[in-house]
Amino acid sequence: MAQETDLQTALSEHPCFNEEAHRKFARMHLPVAPSCNIQCNYCDRRFDCCNESRPGVTSEVLSPEEAVEKVRAVKEKIPELRVIGIAGPGDPMANVSTFETLKRIRDEFPELTLCVSTNGLALPENAERLHGLGVRFVTVTMNGIDPSVCAKVYRHVLFEGRRLSGEEGAAALIGKQLEGIRACVELGMVVKVNVVMIPGINDTHIPDLVKKAKELGVYTVNILPLIPVKGTPFENLRSPTPLERRDLMDRCSLDARIMRHCRQCRADAIGLLGEDRSQEFARFGGCSGGCGPEVKTIMPTSKDPNKFAVASSDGENADSGFGNAARFLIFDADGRLLGDVPVDRGEGVSGESHRRHIESVASSLGDCGNVIVNEIGPLPSKVLKNIGVNVIIDEGPAEECVLRASKRRGVRPS
Ligand code: CLF
Ligand code: SF4
Numbered sequence: 001m002a003q004e005t006d007l008q009t010a011l012s013e014h015p016c017f018n019e020e021a022h023r024k025f026a027r028m029h030l031p032v033a034p035s036c037n038i039q040c041n042y043c044d045r046r047f048d049c050c051n052e053s054r055p056g057v058t059s060e061v062l063s064p065e066e067a068v069e070k071v072r073a074v075k076e077k078i079p080e081l082r083v084i085g086i087a088g089p090g091d092p093m094a095n096v097s098t099f100e101t102l103k104r105i106r107d108e109f110p111e112l113t114l115c116v117s118t119n120g121l122a123l124p125e126n127a128e129r130l131h132g133l134g135v136r137f138v139t140v141t142m143n144g145i146d147p148s149v150c151a152k153v154y155r156h157v158l159f160e161g162r163r164l165s166g167e168e169g170a171a172a173l174i175g176k177q178l179e180g181i182r183a184c185v186e187l188g189m190v191v192k193v194n195v196v197m198i199p200g201i202n203d204t205h206i207p208d209l210v211k212k213a214k215e216l217g218v219y220t221v222n223i224l225p226l227i228p229v230k231g232t233p234f235e236n237l238r239s240p241t242p243l244e245r246r247d248l249m250d251r252c253s254l255d256a257r258i259m260r261h262c263r264q265c266r267a268d269a270i271g272l273l274g275e276d277r278s279q280e281f282a283r284f285g286g287c288s289g290g291c292g293p294e295v296k297t298i299m300p301t302s303k304d305p306n307k308f309a310v311a312s313s314d315g316e317n318a319d320s321g322f323g324n325a326a327r328f329l330i331f332d333a334d335g336r337l338l339g340d341v342p343v344d345r346g347e348g349v350s351g352e353s354h355r356r357h358i359e360s361v362a363s364s365l366g367d368c369g370n371v372i373v374n375e376i377g378p379l380p381s382k383v384l385k386n387i388g389v390n391v392i393i394d395e396g397p398a399e400e401c402v403l404r405a406s407k408r409r410g411v412r413p414s
Pocket of ligand 1: 015016017027028029083084085086087115116117137139222261262263264265273
């Protein structure tokens, strides 16, 4: 009974789940989850600028220790803080830092409500763990329940160590999303479904998704407009007009409770929904556009010796240096692909902007204990050494490089 009352109080003060609450109570996002296990065609997490406000964008990636330190500082300045959310910049479930951070926050700030936003791929196996850590609010971003529709939205889905695309990938993702929602609802968690409205792709299909969400016991559905981002496959698609979106929301509101006050906030947003104060609290304000404060030395965080980040240009091979990689593929010691961290290619090989770039890339690799590159300069070598990351020089198919390295390092039996 007491638990039920606690949940009702948390619901009444959650700015996203309760429209009344959003003018009074604040949320804070902790950007501790850089890696993602799928690739949406509208997402580019490389654009890291304090002037950019949309999901997936952050000016910094924090270690769990840094995240707790930041909550202490923010809580003092923003007494109306009620909710701590983990919403990226990648997928929270694809990063062990998420769980470590939730545990630390729950232990130190049991009065704060914990909220997680995920693409749902790894939700079924993590639902109980989240519940055990005190998470009561979960958002799952879905873009449909029909694989033929969703195949147009996702470039790939990393499923059981394989990279699936097309309808096969979409079907695997949808299956896990539905299973994850069911598990969370059964555990008594409050679930929201976010859906990105993409004209010509999924707009006419959204009512079916909303009906399904309602049937599964989802508390509310949030229909967000597509933000076409330059450099993504959807860069030339258009956003829905406000009228188109309102019409769709009105139609869907006959079937489910529709959220109408979302601000599509950043992965490091802080404050009331309408006023982001994240730059006020930026620790190393790593805006690569140069509009943030100076980057400070990144804090070492605990590293996992069984995780490998492979510098790649094509998403398949270890073929890049640390400073000029387009992305890092994240593997476990058995060569299973766990996620993917796209990064900005650096400009220049020296100077302040180069140092900032290197530090920002190093921090975005989270808890990876090993980096595989085909070459590396003295500055990145030093930065990685200082934060306890082992550097391996190799090239070729990424998975083979990881298996070679893990065998050599003795983290995997031969
Ligand atoms: Fe953050 Fe999301 Fe929790 Fe809110 S945001 S994890 S549910 S605390 Fe809110 Fe931001 Fe819209 Fe998300 S306004 S993007 S719905
Ligand atoms: Fe980007 Fe989120 Fe999609 Fe991952 S799930 S690709 S972080 S939008």
